[in-house]
Amino acid sequence: MLERYGFKGERELNEAKSACNRSTQGGTMCYRVGLYYAQIDTFLPEHRKFISKLWQKYILQGLPSINSKLYLSNPSFFNNIFAPATLYKIAMDLRHEGYKREAVKLFSIISKKTIREDLVLKSVANLLILNAPELAYKILKNFPYKSDKYLILLAETYYKLLDFENLKLILESMKKLPSKKALTAYYIFKINLDFFTKNSVDYKDLRKVKDLLGNLNSQEILVLGDALTKVGDISFEKKDYELAEIIFKKLYNLNYNKCYSGLELAYxxxxxxxxxxxxxxxxxxxxxxxxxxxxxxxxxxxxxxxxxxxxx
Known part of the structure; x- marks a missing residue:
């Protein structure tokens, strides 16, 4: 098998591996070592470390289309070798390229492989964007860090699951937070909750959304896309075309349900x-x-x- 990758024996392989470990540039020889390790059945820690070091920077800089094709050729290989942060880049590339099912699976894997709060919450956010609230809830219910980002994601999860009782409880906590992001999300969800449970909306809450919406970044708007769309619909019905325009323009520019948001914006x-x-x-x-x-x-x-x- 060694000959297949250009090595005459174990000694030559070890010499090549040693040279690659000292090198920061890689090269053809290093790729041959990496390809050899990628084909063997059992990965030793040294194999994982070598391949991760060799390929990681290229994955992080790689085009979404190329990374997606590489990953889909052997998902278990990548899942076993690379760190969660590298896998997150691949998962985002899968989402970008339209591989929804594969992206959902990988975001779920990442959330189990890491203890980093930011990576877990970003993975959950993407699960919600990809409309997988059940998986998002399984992750969030055991998550130890109850930050404002966590509460926003949990609220969106309950919203997607149509669990309005728990959503109402979460809103009580969100209202007390000093975070403007949490306050923005609070009013978005409150409007939805009032509409679905009382069939009425406080116009002052719509004004609050208009004033606070700028606090949300693009990813957060995508996460709250369903709830925000409903606020846009309600604004239109209330003839608050200014707020409706702001909301649907943001959603349209982010390609969120583009045909619907675009049609509403045109109208x-x-x-x-x-x-x-x-x-x-x-x-x-x-x-x-x-x-x-x-x-x-x-x-x-x-x-x-x-x-x-x-x-x-």
Whole structure:
């Protein structure tokens, strides 16, 4: 087997391995050593360390498409060799490339392999984005660190599971936190909870969301995407087109449920009289979405635009 990778015997393999351990550049010889270790049935600690050192930087810098193909060729090999932080990069690449099921599985594996709070919570966030709240809950229920990030993720998990009783309890804790992120999430969930349990919404809460929404980064908006979409819908129904525009524009630009958020945004532009922007957006949507409402909205926008041009 050694000859297959260009080594005449164990001595030559060991010499190559020793040289690679001293090198920071790698090279063809080092890759041959790595490939040899990758093919053997039983990994010793030295094998894991060698391959991890050799390949890690290339994975961290690699293109999502390449990393995804490499990982999918032998998932168990990568899971056994690489540290959770490296696996997280691969999981994000899988998500980016549309391998949802594989990404969900890997994020779940990462959460079990690491004790790092940030990696666990980031993995849970991605599980929620990928609509796997059951797995997210299994991780969070035994998680020891009850930070504001944890509470936001747990609240979103309960929301996705339609567990409004536990969501209500979590909101009581979130309301007391000094974190602006937690407060933003609190109002987003409170609006949803009031809508689903009381069929009414306090307009002041909508104003709070408008004032606080800038505190959330892109990843947090994606995590709260479902709940935030509902706030956008409610804002539109209440004729608060300004807030609805802010919400759906953020969701659309982040490709969150792009056809729905884009359609809502186009209709908001229509309501606000921003017909040129609305028409451009609806033209783009008609190329990528099959929603029949897009044709109707496009017709309404073009009709209103034509009338506006006539009346000039």
């Amino acid at each position: 908001i532009y229509y309501k606000l009289g921003k017909l040129d922007i609305a028409r451009k957006l609806i033209d783009n949507l008609s190329k990528i979405c099959k929603n029949p409402q897009i044709k109707l909205t496009k017709y309404l926008i073009n009709l209103r635009k034509t009338l506006a041009d006539i009346l000039k």
